[in-house]
Amino acid sequence: MSTHTERLREQKRQDTDRLMNWLSRFSVHFTLLCFGLFCLVPLLLIISASFTDEIALTRDGYRLIPSEFSTEAYDLIFRNPTVIVRAYAVTLLTTTVGTLIALTFMSMLAYVLSRPDFVLRKPLSFFVFFTMLFNGGVVPYYILMTQYLHVQDTFFALMLPYFVVAFYVLILRTYFAALPSELIDAARVDGAGELRIFVSIALPLAKPALATIGLFTALNYWNDWTTSLYFIRDPHLYPLQYLLYIIQSNSQAMQLQSAVGNITVGEVPTQTARMAMAVLATGPAALFFLFFQRYLIRGVTLGAFK
């Protein structure tokens, strides 16, 4: 009798435990889902607005689901696509060429700094590292670029800023330093030159690290608008993000003027068209991100991104 009650009690305790366990797991998942939605929903708002009818957007406001579905905004952009196509071309060119040059520069430097028998290893490592401690900032850089190098309004100005990022160099160096030295010694015994060893042994082995750093660099280029803010005045050289900024600030100025009553709003891209532009500018980067996200997560755990 008593054993039976005890068994029942035990059974009940286990049930409560299981229930509590399930409840706690459920609440953890629920909270995480909320955080996830907090990250996602603002972006959905832009997508939804871009597919809303202009008048409906003004009347009903921004909503997660378009109150009146319309592709008018995209039609408007693609009817006269020169501006956005040009901006796409500028961004694609700076991103691909810039990332390639950056990866070449940084991997060569990082590999060399990872060689224990390189005589200048210590002083040159400090030379790289010091740039992380003291940052001259944008003013002297601006003067150098505009008054002495005269590179404003060139592709060069757009590509320059991310060629060497000290932090990425240090990460790559750590990765190269961890490669098995036997392989490199063996190649040396076989008579391979240093450049050859770097290209055909070190680089292929470092692919994961290169992918991570390459991805970060590509995203830096893709999302860059500050460089243009300082150095680009020629509309032909506007990259995507800067074009978005210009459209936004122009429409703001127009709104201000039309509020004062100077002009009628005619030329300003509609709200929905602006949102559609944002979607078109972010879409590829977002897809890229989804596709390569394991490299990103690895990069984060490497401390690559802070």
Added chain:
Amino acid sequence: MDTFRNNEVQLPISPHQSVWVRRWASLKGHVFRRNLTWFLMALPALLWLLIFKYLPLIGVWIGFTDYKVRRGVFGSDFVGLDNFRFLFATDTAVRATVNTVVLNLLFISVGVIFAMLVAWLLFEVYTSQLTKYYQTLLLLPRFISWVVVSYFVYALLATENGVINAILRSLGLQPVSWYNSPEYWRIILLLVSLWSGVGISSLIYLSGMLAIDPQLFEAAKIDGASKWQQFKYVTFPMVLPLVVINVLLAMAYIMNADFGLFFQVTRNQQLLYPVTDVLDTYIYRSLIVTKNISMAAAAQFYQSFVGFVLVILFNWIVRRIERPDEPLSLF
């Protein structure tokens, strides 16, 4: 190191000579060629750093001159500390400093709490299939440009047709003209900064939690510790060093605001400056809008110099508290 020794020809070098003399003497034949190749490989990046990172440091001088574009950096008149005196005589520079430090402190402190919370939640259900998707969602914001962020913030805050005001109206409350009301912007910027940054930092802390020896949790479970107790007595103490060091390193860069956050998300609205004008936006305006280059350079030097001192200081603190087997300091 071994190859270095094996390949080395015995050289008549006395051990009393300095390291550098010995190294120079060993630079012969293939060893020399190897080092030369290496140096040439490093050269493009080194030159880039020299031109675009070190050369501008000379430009710090501009802050001490009455800079005239036509007369150049060294042709302009030296005015000593006048620019700095003028800079701190204005309320704007002081206000920008206060805003930078206060908002950064807010972002760091609230950010670390949320990052730890999310990391812990992810850790608790790490084996679940869903975790992968949570990670994706949490990482996504970091890769959206500030311009696009400003677009959706506008969709949320627009006075006439924004989402927040629609919610306020449906609750029977008075809608707010957000872009004209500086008093709300500390919170708004905090939320946007959390949106953008919590995912990344939580993944860093998660990797720290995953590195904890699972036996510790087994032992805690056998002792009957609840989930919360496990966090309190195992997880939290184990990742605390990582958290402290991340926070300290973030404090080292407290003088540097995220230009995109403060420039784009606020739409550079002048009415909001009392709360949202930070050193970086102030420097941008002096340089590009008002074109007072000397003043911009003075403010820039002030930011860089204080930043440098803080980096050294906080790195020193990190060095004092880090464990010698896992160095986390910058240098």
